Amino acid sequence: MLDSLIILLAGIFLPLFPLSMVFNAILDKITHSWLRLLLFIAWPLIGLFMVLDSNLVLPDWLLTLALATSALYALRLLTVREVNQWSGFLATSLWSLLWLAMMQETPPALLYAYAISMSLPLVLLVLLSAGLEQRYGAAYIGLYGGLARTIPRFTGVLVTVVMAAIATPLFPSFFIMLDMVVKTISATPLAATILLLIWLLWSWAGAHLIQGLIVGRTSIVKIADMEITTIGWYILVLLALVVGGIYLGGVIL
Amino acid sequence: MEQLIIVVAVLPLISALLIQLFAGRIGRRIARVSVAATTLSFLLSSLLLWWALTGYGPHALPLGNGTAVLLYDPLSALLASIILGISLIVHLYSVRYMAEEAGYGQFFVLLDLMTAALLFMVIAGDLITLIIAWYLVGVLLYFLLGQDTRSQTAYRFAFWTLITYRIGDIPLILAAACLYNAYGTWSLTTIFAEIMANPDAHQVMGLPLTEVVAALIGLAAFARSAQFLLHTWLPYTMDGPTPVSALMHAGIVNAGGFLMNRFAPVFVHSGDVLNWIFIVGLITAVFGSLLMLTQNDIKKALGYSTMGQMGFMIMECGIGAFSLAIYHLFAHGVFKGTMFLSAGSVINDARQDDGIPKDELYTFAVEKRPDKVRQPWILMAAITLAVPLVILVFAHLLVAEDYFQKQGAIVLLFFGWVTGAQLIFATYRMRTQNIWRLVGLSVLSLVVVVLGYAVISHAFDLFLYPDPAFRAQLYSAATIDLLRFDLLVVVVTLIVVSGWVVTYYGEQVGYRRRQQTKHLWLNFYALISREFYVSDIYTRLTRMLLAISGRLNVWLRWL
Numbered sequence: 001m002l003d004s005l006i007i008l009l010a011g012i013f014l015p016l017f018p019l020s021m022v023f024n025a026i027l028d029k030i031t032h033s034w035l036r037l038l039l040f041i042a043w044p045l046i047g048l049f050m051v052l053d054s055n056l057v058l059p060d061w062l063l064t065l066a067l068a069t070s071a072l073y074a075l076r077l078l079t080v081r082e083v084n085q086w087s088g089f090l091a092t093s094l095w096s097l098l099w100l101a102m103m104q105e106t107p108p109a110l111l112y113a114y115a116i117s118m119s120l121p122l123v124l125l126v127l128l129s130a131g132l133e134q135r136y137g138a139a140y141i142g143l144y145g146g147l148a149r150t151i152p153r154f155t156g157v158l159v160t161v162v163m164a165a166i167a168t169p170l171f172p173s174f175f176i177m178l179d180m181v182v183k184t185i186s187a188t189p190l191a192a193t194i195l196l197l198i199w200l201l202w203s204w205a206g207a208h209l210i211q212g213l214i215v216g217r218t219s220i221v222k223i224a225d226m227e228i229t230t231i232g233w234y235i236l237v238l239l240a241l242v243v244g245g246i247y248l249g250g251v252i253l
Numbered sequence: 254m255e256q257l258i259i260v261v262a263v264l265p266l267i268s269a270l271l272i273q274l275f276a277g278r279i280g281r282r283i284a285r286v287s288v289a290a291t292t293l294s295f296l297l298s299s300l301l302l303w304w305a306l307t308g309y310g311p312h313a314l315p316l317g318n319g320t321a322v323l324l325y326d327p328l329s330a331l332l333a334s335i336i337l338g339i340s341l342i343v344h345l346y347s348v349r350y351m352a353e354e355a356g357y358g359q360f361f362v363l364l365d366l367m368t369a370a371l372l373f374m375v376i377a378g379d380l381i382t383l384i385i386a387w388y389l390v391g392v393l394l395y396f397l398l399g400q401d402t403r404s405q406t407a408y409r410f411a412f413w414t415l416i417t418y419r420i421g422d423i424p425l426i427l428a429a430a431c432l433y434n435a436y437g438t439w440s441l442t443t444i445f446a447e448i449m450a451n452p453d454a455h456q457v458m459g460l461p462l463t464e465v466v467a468a469l470i471g472l473a474a475f476a477r478s479a480q481f482l483l484h485t486w487l488p489y490t491m492d493g494p495t496p497v498s499a500l501m502h503a504g505i506v507n508a509g510g511f512l513m514n515r516f517a518p519v520f521v522h523s524g525d526v527l528n529w530i531f532i533v534g535l536i537t538a539v540f541g542s543l544l545m546l547t548q549n550d551i552k553k554a555l556g557y558s559t560m561g562q563m564g565f566m567i568m569e570c571g572i573g574a575f576s577l578a579i580y581h582l583f584a585h586g587v588f589k590g591t592m593f594l595s596a597g598s599v600i601n602d603a604r605q606d607d608g609i610p611k612d613e614l615y616t617f618a619v620e621k622r623p624d625k626v627r628q629p630w631i632l633m634a635a636i637t638l639a640v641p642l643v644i645l646v647f648a649h650l651l652v653a654e655d656y657f658q659k660q661g662a663i664v665l666l667f668f669g670w671v672t673g674a675q676l677i678f679a680t681y682r683m684r685t686q687n688i689w690r691l692v693g694l695s696v697l698s699l700v701v702v703v704l705g706y707a708v709i710s711h712a713f714d715l716f717l718y719p720d721p722a723f724r725a726q727l728y729s730a731a732t733i734d735l736l737r738f739d740l741l742v743v744v745v746t747l748i749v750v751s752g753w754v755v756t757y758y759g760e761q762v763g764y765r766r767r768q769q770t771k772h773l774w775l776n777f778y779a780l781i782s783r784e785f786y787v788s789d790i791y792t793r794l795t796r797m798l799l800a801i802s803g804r805l806n807v808w809l810r811w812l
Contacts, residue, residue: 021812075802192427196426200423216403
């Protein structure tokens, strides 16, 4: 009974449908960027802590539910146009896969590393979304476009961050996904294939986001591009992610 | 010495980094850095190729903790040189061609990164490096095709390419995961050695591992090399810059042929998989060529031409002629790259002077004034059928006496035969006064092409697969039951011979289509002009998927 209750509670933080809607509802209500950042970092860590601390034996049906949740949000991601909501849906799709990693007996320290490295690109995306809201009044895919010509430095960072978020090599999520596929395929090849299809949907959604924002003609109105020092910080975090990814890849593969 | 291969692959990366850092300061002169790095890398790769030709290697070079391995062997040395050769030409061409475009520095960064990704792909000695490079090629191509960020169309079709490539990543990753679970290593050399020693040691879902992996690798190659049903991206990605089209059609699209060659030790034990690969290649070659002939947009025609060529390349793997696929890849790369890069000059020249000599060909093709002098049709049909066959048989006997014991060689012979016959038939249709001169020239060109092809492809065979036993294994892996094969040979021979005889006879007596067949032909033409509705079906499916996604979001209140 207690185990079920813990799983139910953890299902809010490591999203399991329909409990996954709680996170997205909260994210929708929060308007302050820093609170959003905190939410993206803390949310999966709370879930992991709850499960790992209670030494639960996870039932097999969780695999199906976690995969279904991830697939559902990956599919829904294709038609999301608001960048913060996009980040929330991708986070839901990513974090629900942490159940799989737990069922594959991944060491706790690595699980926390997985959660942080999945969340970090989304944190950057939330910051960039705030930057878009500041410049255009809204961070909305397909509303204005042409960022590549109007604010090229900002665009470069945005594209790289989106790439990191959708598990492109050499970012950590890529190695995490690869590890999950390798560990899943021997027991349930179908689950491994679904994992790869979810990954494919992320790429689709990522390309949709990039195209909706960067493609188009130069804005007539002068818009301030990102400052060099700010870019430096972003590059530093992204480089850390790449180095972390390669290191993580070396450890888990 | 073999460590040089690391330098070869890293040089374009360094160049990309330098351009990214200094493009703002030194402007368009930054392209020189890129050209210099590619030139140096090309020279070093040529040196490595030379060593490989003299019998040096193969060597595996572990990096870091040993998970990542680079491979220096004949295949990687040869393909690294080809990639860098084509990349260098594209670089040189782009220096002026892209000068007026926005994002000049960014273009060279992407070009260098693409060159590096392709190099890492061909020299990867482990599955992880291979997957990373394979994946990144798709991502980088997406951005290269979308170089013009104002063009929604360019990005639309770049997206098609990205998604098809990502679809192709799925079977490759599944194959890698299966191999890792079975052998506990990512190293390709170790995996292949174990497969060669004991091919039936592992199973996946009750099927032999080698067959499952071969099928998955085949699927990955199909997506990358635009095989039928996974081809729609290729003819439509013409909105990207011309140098990118050249690089794509001359290099990137050939990756399927490379992948199948890299996994040749798996295909040797792949059961019927090679036969299926042959069928897919054949369908692609036929459909690609058919669609090419009916396009009224020259760029799309070029795209479908590449699709047809890729079909041939995959088909060659399907008959066990793996090294021939590499030669095809190289020859097609040079030919198609030249076509794309010279397209601008040709258009420019044609605007000033059509350059068409007023000779027999002109009077026949343009002025529609064929000469009335004709040779007996039966004589020409006999020449058409006999001459190419004789040339092909002698050319192949020249390189190996036992050549015709391989079924793959017979299949290739048929294609050579039909192509040669087509050449002579085209000459005959021209109704020239000096038919023997033209036929003589056609036959001479055929001799040169066939001899060159047979000798060079044989040289590729000896270089890439020096072990004669392995070469024989590759051909025998693609072999089908002898009785079935002989029956097929007889049937196809009858079809080819009777087809040409009827064609010549019809040409002689003046063929008129009946009303019903005319209607059928029109319907068939409509089907081809809509490209078999493949793109339309995909568009419909995409819309359905997006509608489901949108509907779900509405039902779940966007939470």
